[in-house]
Amino acid sequence: MRKSLLSLALLAGLATAQSGWAAGTGNIYVSSEDDNAVIVLDGQSYARLGEIETSDRPRDLRFNADRTLIYAACGEGDAIDVIDIASGEVVKSLDVGDDPEMFDLSPDGRLMFSSLEDDGLLGVYDLEKDETIAEIEVGEEPEGVLAHPDGKRVYVTSEEANLVHVVDVQSGEVTHNIVAGNRPRRFALDTGRNELWVTNEISGTVSIIDTEANAVKAELSFEPKGFRSEDVTPVGILMNGARDTAYVTLGTANHVAVVDMASREVRDFVLVGKRAWGLGLDRAEKRLFVTNGKSDDMSIIDTASLKVIKSVPVARVPHSVLIDD
Amino acid sequence: MTERLQQLSRGGPALLALALLTLCLLALAGAARAAEPAQITLGYLSWEEDPRYTEARFLARLPGQPWGRPVDGVKVALRDGRFTGKAVGVEYELIDEQVEQLDEVPAALARLADKGANFVLLDLPAEGVRSALQASADRELLLFNVSALDDSLRGEHCAANLLHTAPSQRMLMDALGQYLVSKKWRELLVLDGTQAIDQPLIASFDAAVKRYGLDVEERREFVLGSDPRQRGRNNVALLTKGDYQVAVVLDALGEFAREVPYQTLEPRPVVGSAGLVPDWWHWSWDRNGAPQLNKRFLKRAKRHMSGYDWSGWVVGKAIVEASLRVKSSDFAALRDHILSAELVLDGFKGGRMNFRPWNGQLRQPIFLTAGNWVAARAPIEGFLHATNDLDTLGANADDHQCKR
Numbered sequence: 001m002r003k004s005l006l007s008l009a010l011l012a013g014l015a016t017a018q019s020g021w022a023a024g025t026g027n028i029y030v031s032s033e034d035d036n037a038v039i040v041l042d043g044q045s046y047a048r049l050g051e052i053e054t055s056d057r058p059r060d061l062r063f064n065a066d067r068t069l070i071y072a073a074c075g076e077g078d079a080i081d082v083i084d085i086a087s088g089e090v091v092k093s094l095d096v097g098d099d100p101e102m103f104d105l106s107p108d109g110r111l112m113f114s115s116l117e118d119d120g121l122l123g124v125y126d127l128e129k130d131e132t133i134a135e136i137e138v139g140e141e142p143e144g145v146l147a148h149p150d151g152k153r154v155y156v157t158s159e160e161a162n163l164v165h166v167v168d169v170q171s172g173e174v175t176h177n178i179v180a181g182n183r184p185r186r187f188a189l190d191t192g193r194n195e196l197w198v199t200n201e202i203s204g205t206v207s208i209i210d211t212e213a214n215a216v217k218a219e220l221s222f223e224p225k226g227f228r229s230e231d232v233t234p235v236g237i238l239m240n241g242a243r244d245t246a247y248v249t250l251g252t253a254n255h256v257a258v259v260d261m262a263s264r265e266v267r268d269f270v271l272v273g274k275r276a277w278g279l280g281l282d283r284a285e286k287r288l289f290v291t292n293g294k295s296d297d298m299s300i301i302d303t304a305s306l307k308v309i310k311s312v313p314v315a316r317v318p319h320s321v322l323i324d325d
Numbered sequence: 326m327t328e329r330l331q332q333l334s335r336g337g338p339a340l341l342a343l344a345l346l347t348l349c350l351l352a353l354a355g356a357a358r359a360a361e362p363a364q365i366t367l368g369y370l371s372w373e374e375d376p377r378y379t380e381a382r383f384l385a386r387l388p389g390q391p392w393g394r395p396v397d398g399v400k401v402a403l404r405d406g407r408f409t410g411k412a413v414g415v416e417y418e419l420i421d422e423q424v425e426q427l428d429e430v431p432a433a434l435a436r437l438a439d440k441g442a443n444f445v446l447l448d449l450p451a452e453g454v455r456s457a458l459q460a461s462a463d464r465e466l467l468l469f470n471v472s473a474l475d476d477s478l479r480g481e482h483c484a485a486n487l488l489h490t491a492p493s494q495r496m497l498m499d500a501l502g503q504y505l506v507s508k509k510w511r512e513l514l515v516l517d518g519t520q521a522i523d524q525p526l527i528a529s530f531d532a533a534v535k536r537y538g539l540d541v542e543e544r545r546e547f548v549l550g551s552d553p554r555q556r557g558r559n560n561v562a563l564l565t566k567g568d569y570q571v572a573v574v575l576d577a578l579g580e581f582a583r584e585v586p587y588q589t590l591e592p593r594p595v596v597g598s599a600g601l602v603p604d605w606w607h608w609s610w611d612r613n614g615a616p617q618l619n620k621r622f623l624k625r626a627k628r629h630m631s632g633y634d635w636s637g638w639v640v641g642k643a644i645v646e647a648s649l650r651v652k653s654s655d656f657a658a659l660r661d662h663i664l665s666a667e668l669v670l671d672g673f674k675g676g677r678m679n680f681r682p683w684n685g686q687l688r689q690p691i692f693l694t695a696g697n698w699v700a701a702r703a704p705i706e707g708f709l710h711a712t713n714d715l716d717t718l719g720a721n722a723d724d725h726q727c728k729r
Contacts, residue, residue: 140621141617159614161409162409163408179650181669182670
């Protein structure tokens with residue numbers, strides 16, 4: 001399962017020119033589902049620095065706490081790869097179960113919760129013991145996973161069952177099944193308001209779940225100009241640090257919705273590439289990165305003006321993006 | 326549960342212990358719940374001697390034809406719905422009724438209704454569907470046609486309590502028509518079957534020709550066999566001489582059609598019942614969650630999922646979806662939700678689906694399949710409709726024969 005860096009020589013050369021191949025260099029990492037690689041771009045010029053070969057079909061990406069590692073869920077590789085940022089190599093492949101799609105880490109960074117899409121399971125992997133410690137049965141096609149910062153709860157969507165499951169970390173039990181819209185996909189959490197936002201791809205909405213009551217309290221819909229409601233297929237969602245703005249990718253409607261979180265009003269729609277899914281923000285929250293799965297590129301949006309400043313070709317079916325600035 | 330334990334036991338004793346703990350917790354949670362889950366009962370009515378479902382035909386794996394009984398599809402959907410059921414406190418039950426003769430359909434339907442099956446899947450040819458309709462008049466039933474493609478069931482023989490999850494033949498032919506227009510392959514040679522079963526297919530194709538302005542350059546009838554006196558009608562090379570862009574073969578059972586590709590006199594693509602075939606599901610579709618559904622189906626039914634299986638599956642999906650939204654097992658409430666424009670059905674082909682109010686047909690995309698791949702999904706980009714692009718396929722609100 002261990003992968004080596006294919007274009008090491010190229011990377012080494014470029015990395016020198018780009019003030020070092022290390023964490024915090026401002027590089028951008030994009031997983032490509034069909035090229036079985038994580039693509040590395042320069043964070044300012046967006047020039048392609050190289051690619052890190054991974055297990056098959058990499059999708060969700062996450063940093064570890066100190067940003068020395070990137071975890072990449074590789075669905076068809078049946079593993080979560082561990083990429084060492086300094087060396088730009090996959091140093092380990094974690095055997096988390098079959099077909100991991102999305103995942104999250106416990107607040108202490110020890111447990112990795114991953115949706116195992118084919119088997120309808122939430123896998124719990126202990127990164128210290130290096131083994132799966134539990135597999136919890138959930139509805140078919142689990143996708144979005146979010147570990148609550150309280151360390152007690154994990155949320156997981158079932159795309160098939162149209163449910164959000166609340167899993168108690170201690171007991172491994174599903175404590176609540178919250179009825180969502182159709183094909184619930186991904187999450188963002190606002191602990192200040194006790195709100196868990198979940199995108200519903202087929203019903204074209206975002207459900208806002210009250211995390212105390214474990215029930216949906218509001219629903220958002222989107223009407224970008226020139227598209228019918230059935231074209232609106234929300235998937236990606238990201239909130240800024242202040243939790244005043246949420247970004248929602250609208251899939252086949254080729255737009256990102258910018259939502260004012262307090263009023264729940266859509267402030268703007270930004271036209272991006274085809275089938276926009278993945279989202280990433282830089283630390284300063286000045287640039288929003290959007291992966292477009294059907295145009296194989298990434299749109300970069302200036303968050304102040306809400307204009308696309310650049311579209312960059314990336315690779316086949318770009319999925320997730322991380323900015324290591 | 327046994328299967329689940331075996332699965333877990335591969336992970337070692339620690340996992341097994343955890344699994345047992347989880348089971349105990351689940352049992353406790355179950356005991357704590359006051360009410361027993363309410364039952365939603367589905368019936369499945371089929372005909373043992375149905376000529377569409379012979380072992381030889383299953384083994385032939387003809388495109389656009391059934392590869393097994395659609396009951397396998399509904400079983401997968403109900404299993405998939407188990408978490409939904411738990412969430413809203415209902416359980417789904419499936420009762421199978423198979424008749425030996427079509428004239429036993431009314432009695433079998435009555436037996437199902439008496440057992441509380443208000444939702445009945447009809448896996449019958451058009452004649453059987455009509456006989457079930459007559460028998461259902463005085464009963465509270467919602468019938469789902471899962472396998473009869475006849476346009477007449479969506480037209481003059483339609484009924485208020487009859488829904489169709491299989492597409493009409495017309496929808497399939499419209500999808501093909503859109504594809505031909507999008508490729509600018511308008512000049513056609515059409516090979517028509519001569520059996521009674523081929524005639525509705527030919528009529529549907531003719532409607533698509535009219536709708537999409539295709540040009541039929543030549544039209545010939547084919548027969549099965551190798552009688553040299555009939556060679557003008559049974560020899561593919563002789564049948565396919567001419568000046569055209571595409572050969573269309575219209576063969577409802579597909580037995581002749583499969584001999585046509587690569588045997589044409591002119592080097593021309595073959596579409597219709599062989600070559601590029603319109604179908605409403607395909608095992609190679611790799612978007613919209615289809616790979617997971619295909620894997621689940623393959624695991625349960627030990628074969629690839631066909632359009633017919635999808636028709637069965639989507640009935641289960643619709644009933645599970647309705648129970649999630651109305652949070653009840655009440656038949657009238659479930660039926661009303663299924664019939665309403667509020668229904669949002671995720672058919673794993675992209676987009677939302679619901680039933681056309683004018684004839685009970687499920688709106689759905691159609692795939693143009695080419696062996697081991699989906700070449701295109703209709704509605705094809707550019708084919709637009711005033712309200713819903715899915716309505717560019719099949720009979721429209723202002724163009725149908727259904728009075729119900």
